[in-house]
Amino acid sequence: MDRRHFLRNSALGSVAAAGLAAPAIAQQAPKLRWRMTSSYPKSLDTIHQGAVTLAEYVRGMTDGAFDIQVFAPGEIVGGLQAADAVAEGTVEAAHTSSYYYWGKDPVWALPTAIPFGLNPRQQNAWFYYGGGNDMMNEFYAKQNLYGLPLGNTGAQMGGWYRKEIATPEDLRGLKMRIGGFAGKIMEKLGVVPQNIPGGDIYASLEKGAIDAVEWVGPYDDEKLGFVKVAPYYYYPGWWEGGATLHAMFNLEAWNALPPAYQTALKVGCQAVTCDMMANYDWKNPDALLRLVAAGAQLRPMSEAIMDAGFQASQEVYAEIGAGNETFRKIFDTIAAFRGNSFQYQQIADYTYDTFMMIQKQKGNI
Template sequence: MDRRSFIRKGALGGAAAAATSIAAPAIAQDAPTVTWRLTSSFPKSLDTIYGAAETMARYVKEMTGGKFTIQVFAGGEIVPGLQAMDAVSNGTVEACHTASYYYWGKDPTFAFGTAVPFGLNMRMQNAWFYYGGGNDLLNEFYGTHNIVAYPCGNTGAQMGGWFRKEINTVADLSGLKMRIGGFGGAVLSKVGGVPQQIAGGDIYPALEKGTIDATEWVGPYDDEKLGFYKVAPYYYYPGWWEGGACLHTMFNKAAYDALPAEYQTVLEAACQAANSDMMAAYDYKNPQALKSLLANGAQLRPFSPEILQACFNAANEVYAEINASNEWFKKVYDSQMAFRKDAYGWWQLSEFNFDYFMMSQQANGNL
């Protein structure tokens, strides 16, 4: 059964049967008709990431009886993908769906909206966003850019990327040209790597020609479409710079503040629903995509403990440097990292031990 049909019929059916003559909700009768435009940072070909904005818009339309509609445009149709937030900030469009860390160059604080090296996993992020004050803190910061934002999708822990040769020691990172940006790129530089900013459509030919030695992207489902395994067969894990990459829907603050309170609540609820939906989609799609990649020659490799420790230490150096000069960054950092310490203690006790046992059963052929 279609889940939205179930929700409408199951949750509302009893009440409707008992009171068929009751008038429609006030939101369907008295609320204004509103049409917004949303520009995505993503192409339609990345159907799961791009699709989160469509999911959110569909919920908004259905929850308002068609009174509030949001038209979703792919990256490049209105503005280039990496200018999506700017278009919202200056009022060109009312909304965008993007990764906050794309705007790292404007202020490193933007990184906390998506993911920071050795930060939180997806569930920890949600805990911090919704219960640890993360949403409120970030919206204080986003407000300085005329924006209100809510989490709207997550990829989960990403892979460490595709490499043309094996990387076994920290020394192997020296001079390595890798397509990686933002915070992850800053950390890679500390351990000798050379980060490269390359648009998605240019990555494959750059790998094929040897212009770059490696690239990070997302995970098996999205990576398979781009064919990186054909020219860079070593598939490393984990993506230590993205333990749970969160996407946001950002709204022009003036446009958001002008909405009825009911519509603001609908937006928040729709974003939260899409946030959960996108993670479920990736959790379902990635296992089969990984099998397919391995069948086609991809070779899985873990980053060595030596490499992970060196990158962890380098990340802490970058954190300290930015904290010393950026008050907003330090304010958000202090909040998220205080939660991180307690969260991983609990995770080790509960989730990790259960997951580890079940993974051992899978490895032994018992599942």
């Protein structure tokens, strides 16, 4: 059974169980056509595909009555203008990263990823059971938006560098493409952050306009060709332990939707989040092997750099929280859950994962 068939039958099955035949639903459903602008180029078939898959799911769950057309960056607006276009009503929806807009208010960074924040499973737990969705939508409503998580990349890599970096001193003066709020932390370490959309990164790196770049992970990084111009590949990306992408909907357009269509979007977004994570987990291992074969020099971030980054992040969180009540309120819920969750995960997941990794090193698996 394919994904669209399963989701369509699951959504409509609950309605049929309530005593309404599927044909009646189809007759009552208004035909709608929405436009969704993406912040991610079509060449990135993992991230960009998330919006396309959502559109497929929604069409399937509504018998084609609710049709969402997906547009790549530049076809309607630029990648970093996606949320603004939705808020203004230029388009009804966007697939983007909330932290791209943190310059307006640091609160925008919290639902995507913050340095030394949550991993993917923790992100989902916080969104769906820790009140994260509700808190963020209180904030988004003030921007004329309604948001839902739409995909997760997993823990990201630490980026590509023209030269090796071993100490915090090696970061000073480094011009680095680094997205969102993480740039503020790196700036505290002496990095000169550059917020460049995905489609423009390679040219900037090739021309020497930047010295380093972080993007996502092996599969997407391979597609963008960074190994050709910056061979040192560092891990982990401690600023994005589990980056969540978002669907942003114009608030008036969202509120005007029939409840069944809102449900279709909610179900579709959750399904895409699961699908994208599985997609990355399947593709990244082989992509990393190919990158190493192509000349990538894998390097771990030194403990000194990670310690400096952790200390800088704590200072920034305290500084922002002192003057931004919304940021402090939401961050405090993330921080409290982070502590409890890692305490548990070191008992269960970490112990199991570590044992299996040792078996791999021994050649047993």
